[in-house]
Structure formats: C-alpha cells, structure tokens
Amino acid sequence: MRGLLVLTVAGGSVAHATLTPLVSVRGVTPDLPLIMVSLLALRRGSEFGCLAGFVTGLLQDLAGGGLIGVQGLTKAVIGFGIGVAGSRLRVSQPLVQVPGLVMLTIAEGLARFALLQIFRFPAPFGELMMYVVIPQALFNGFVGAAVVLSLAGVQTLRARFEGEPS
Amino acid sequence: MKIQKLALLVTLVGICLLLLTLQTRGYGSAAGDLFAIVTTPIQTGLAKASRATFGLWATYLDWKNVRAENRRLREEVQQLRVQALRVSDTDVENRRLRRLLTLQERLPLTTLPGEIIAREWGGWIRSLTVNRGRGDNIPRLSAVISPDGLVGRIVDVRPGASIVQVLTDPASTVGAHVLRTRTTGIVEGDPRGTLRFKFMARDGASIQSGDVLVTAGQGGLFPRGIPIGTVRAIDNRGAALFHYAELTPAVDFARIDEVLLVTGDTQRDLTAYFPKDR
Numbered sequence: 001m002r003g004l005l006v007l008t009v010a011g012g013s014v015a016h017a018t019l020t021p022l023v024s025v026r027g028v029t030p031d032l033p034l035i036m037v038s039l040l041a042l043r044r045g046s047e048f049g050c051l052a053g054f055v056t057g058l059l060q061d062l063a064g065g066g067l068i069g070v071q072g073l074t075k076a077v078i079g080f081g082i083g084v085a086g087s088r089l090r091v092s093q094p095l096v097q098v099p100g101l102v103m104l105t106i107a108e109g110l111a112r113f114a115l116l117q118i119f120r121f122p123a124p125f126g127e128l129m130m131y132v133v134i135p136q137a138l139f140n141g142f143v144g145a146a147v148v149l150s151l152a153g154v155q156t157l158r159a160r161f162e163g164e165p166s
Numbered sequence: 167m168k169i170q171k172l173a174l175l176v177t178l179v180g181i182c183l184l185l186l187t188l189q190t191r192g193y194g195s196a197a198g199d200l201f202a203i204v205t206t207p208i209q210t211g212l213a214k215a216s217r218a219t220f221g222l223w224a225t226y227l228d229w230k231n232v233r234a235e236n237r238r239l240r241e242e243v244q245q246l247r248v249q250a251l252r253v254s255d256t257d258v259e260n261r262r263l264r265r266l267l268t269l270q271e272r273l274p275l276t277t278l279p280g281e282i283i284a285r286e287w288g289g290w291i292r293s294l295t296v297n298r299g300r301g302d303n304i305p306r307l308s309a310v311i312s313p314d315g316l317v318g319r320i321v322d323v324r325p326g327a328s329i330v331q332v333l334t335d336p337a338s339t340v341g342a343h344v345l346r347t348r349t350t351g352i353v354e355g356d357p358r359g360t361l362r363f364k365f366m367a368r369d370g371a372s373i374q375s376g377d378v379l380v381t382a383g384q385g386g387l388f389p390r391g392i393p394i395g396t397v398r399a400i401d402n403r404g405a406a407l408f409h410y411a412e413l414t415p416a417v418d419f420a421r422i423d424e425v426l427l428v429t430g431d432t433q434r435d436l437t438a439y440f441p442k443d444r
Contacts, residue, residue, distance in 0.1 A: 046171055046175075047170075047171050047174060050171070050174055050175050050178060051174070051178070054178040054181075054182070058182075067186055067189055067190075068185050068186075068189060069181070069182035069183070069184075069185035069186040069189070070182070070186065072178070072181075072182045072185070073178075073179055073182035073183065073186075076175065076178040076179060076182070077175070077179065080171070080174075080175045115186065119186050119187075119189075119190050120190060
C-alpha cells in the first residue's frame with residue numbers, strides 16, 4: 001500500500017507535466033499534484049501530507065524547469081497544514097473540500113509569488129493572479145469535486161461489496 | 167510526536183530554501199541534470215502513450231462524427247428526393263391543369279372539368295370513371311375530351327360519377343375523317359387496346375402513315391375536328407370494299423388524369439382549337 005502511494009506521488013508528479021496540457025481549457029491546467037497532496041494529507045495526516053507535498057512539489061519543479069524547491073516548499077507546507085486541519089476540523093464534506101481547494105491554490109500561488117520575489121525572480125503579480133492562479137484555482141475546485149465524488153462512490157461500492165455475505 | 171512532525175516540516179522547508187539559495191548562486195544545474203536523466207525517458211514514454219491514446223480517441227471521435235454526419239446527410243438526401251419528387255409531381259400536375267384550363271377557356275363550347283378517379287382496363291371493357299355525375303347535369307353520351315384530343319363518351323351517369331367509354335373500348339365507334347384527304351370512315355376500338363380506322367377503299371387510296379384523323383361531327387354527338395389519332399399503318403385488303411388503318415391514339419388513355427366533359431352545344435368545328443402537328 002505504501003509502495004503504491006509512493007508510486008502515485010512520484011509517478012503522478014512526473015506525469016503531470018506531460019498529461020495535464022491535454023486537459024487544459026483555454027490554456028489553464030489543473031494542479032493535479034496539489035489536489036492529490038490535499039486529499040492524501042486529509043486521509044493520511046500531516047506527516048504524510050508534508051512528505052508527499054515535498055516530493056511532489058520537488059518533482060514538479062524539476063520537471064517544469066523552474067527554480068527547484070519553490071513548489072517543494074509550498075506543497076510541503078500545504079500538505080502539512082491540511083493534515084493538521086483535517087485532524088482538527090470537519091473537512092470531510094465535499095462542500096468544504098472544493099472551496100478549500102480553491103483557497104489552497106490561491107494560497108499556494110501567493111506563496112510561490114513571494115518565494116520568487118525573495119529569490120529575485122520577478123513576476124507581474126496582477127497578471128499572474130488574474131490569468132494563472134485564479135483560473136487554476138477554479139479549475140482545481142471543479143476537478144477536486146469530481147475526484148472527491150468519484151472516491152466517495154468507489155468507497156460506497158467497496159463497502160457494499162465487502163458487506164455482502166459470500 | 168508533534169515535535170517530530172514539525173521537525174519534518176522545518177527540515178523539508180530548510181532543504182527547499184537551501185536548494186533555492188544554491189540555485190540563485192549558480193549551483194542548481196547538477197540536480198536538474200540528474201533529474202532529467204531519470205525522468206526524460208519516463209516523460210517520453212508517457213508522451214508517446216498519451217499521444218497514441220488521444221490519437222486513437224480523436225480517430226474514434228472523427229469516425230463517430232463522420233458516421234453521424236453520414237447518417238444525417240443520407241436522411242437529408244432522402245428528404246430532398248421526396249421533396250423533389252413532390253415538386254416535380256406538382257409541376258407536372260400544374261402544367262397539365264394549365265393546359266386543360268387553357269383549352270377550356272379557348273373552346274367555344276360549354277365544358278365541365280372532371281378528374282379521373284378510376285380506370286377499367288381489362289380486355290372486355292375500357293373505361294374511365296370521372297368525378298362528375300348526376301348532380302352536375304351531365305347528359306349521357308357527352309363527349310369527353312382532353313387537350314390532346316378525344317377521350318371517349320359518357321355511357322353511364324351515376325350520382326357523383328360518370329363512366330366514360332374510352333375510344334379503345336371494343337364497343338366504341340366514332341365517325342371520323344382524315345384531316346388531309348377528308349376521307350371519311352369509322353374509328354373502332356380494338357380488343358388489343360388500339361384503334362383502327364375503317365374506310366371505303368375508293369376513298370382511301372391516298373391515306374398515308376402519319377395522317378391525322380379527327381372527329382367527323384356527323385350525328386351531333388361529337389363536335390367536329392377533335393383529334394382522334396394518327397395513322398400508324400395501312401392494312402390494304404386489295405379488292406375488299408373496306409380497308410383498315412391502324413391508328414396511334416392522340417390521347418394516352420393510361421396516363422390521363424383530367425378531362426373536359428362537353429355539356430352544351432356540339433355543332434361546332436373545333437379543328438382550329440387543337441394542335442396541328444398531329
């Protein structure tokens with residue numbers, strides 16, 4: 001199970017750069033690794049979320065060709081934060097998770113922007129937010145909702161099959 | 167436990183910050199290179215697989231679209247064909263009715279238009295049923311004509327319909343003459359569904375194939391000068407009193423749909439009112 005998770009995290013991050021452009025809408029792509037990290041952190045806790053975020057973000061940085069460590073840092077923090085929040089708040093409802101994902105994406109965008117500023121990689125804030133971060137946040141919200149609902153459906157089915165007498 | 171988790175976070179954040187610092191100072195390319203060695207083949211494979219999958223999907227979608235379009239176009243073609251048939255049918259009917267109306271307006275006779283509603287086309291009887299009957303005051307033995315020529319005569323008037331004895335009926339006889347030579351005789355129906363012209367030999371010496379026969383107008387039943395048919399062949403019987411000529415009817419009885427029933431005076435010569443090229 002742990003091996004499968006590692007494979008999902010690592011493979012998903014590498015595949016992200018190749019496959020997400022195929023599902024882009026008007027040039028906007030969802031941040032699938034962020035969704036994955038958020039969901040994993042909710043289920044597995046802050047430690048796993050932090051590690052998964054770090055690995056995923058680092059791999060994304062490496063695959064994307066930008067500054068290595070920016071997304072590693074932001075996603076590690078997000079994974080950790082969600083893991084902590086998941087154990088303290090009631091965040092299992094899709095109605096909470098979806099807006100949560102939108103907010104997270106915006107928060108990650110802001111953190112990335114701040115890191116780029118610190119490490120002297122200037123980027124226009126307004127345009128980044130308007131054309132990249134907010135559209136991606138909305139996209140993430142929709143994709144996240146679909147993923148959450150699909151997972152809930154799978155779980156229901158599994159529970160039904162496991163509950164059936166043989 | 168909590169401290170452990172926080173320590174993990176701090177460590178990872180520290181690693182990231184270190185990496186960022188190193189990169190801004192120009193030491194970041196080695197990590198990138200190492201990563202590329204590992205991930206490039208994976209990304210290449212994924213790209214190929216995704217391209218193939220999406221290519222296949224695109225082909226499937228294209229095929230599906232083409233199929234749907236094909237079906238739609240077929241239906242459209244079918245509809246257009248039916249529409250074209252309807253239009254052409256209406257056009258033909260329109261032309262036919264126009265000809266009939268023109269004839270009716272031109273003729274110096276009282277006529278009533280009628281529509282053929284039934285046909286009796288066996289060897290024994292050849293008749294048409296017209297949708298004009300007793301209520302229309304149709305006299306028995308009225309002449310029935312079309313823009314091409316004589317069709318026959320009314321032999322039975324019923325409520326709402328009349329029976330027309332067609333010229334080709336074996337019992338039908340009409341007094342006629344050859345337009346060119348004025349040779350008189352009788353046009354008879356034939357059991358084979360054709361017409362023949364029975365004439366005296368002494369008068370018919372000069373009848374030729376292609377001569378037009380019209381009604382003679384004797385007896386007051388049919389107006390004079392209505393085309394009956396054209397001479398197709400002459401049956402020369404040597405010294406016999408009567409000779410025969412086979413005729414091609416002026417009217418295509420099998421295809422006629424509308425007729426004019428002559429209800430009034432029949433003592434007129436109509437030769438000038440029908441086409442001369444028969």
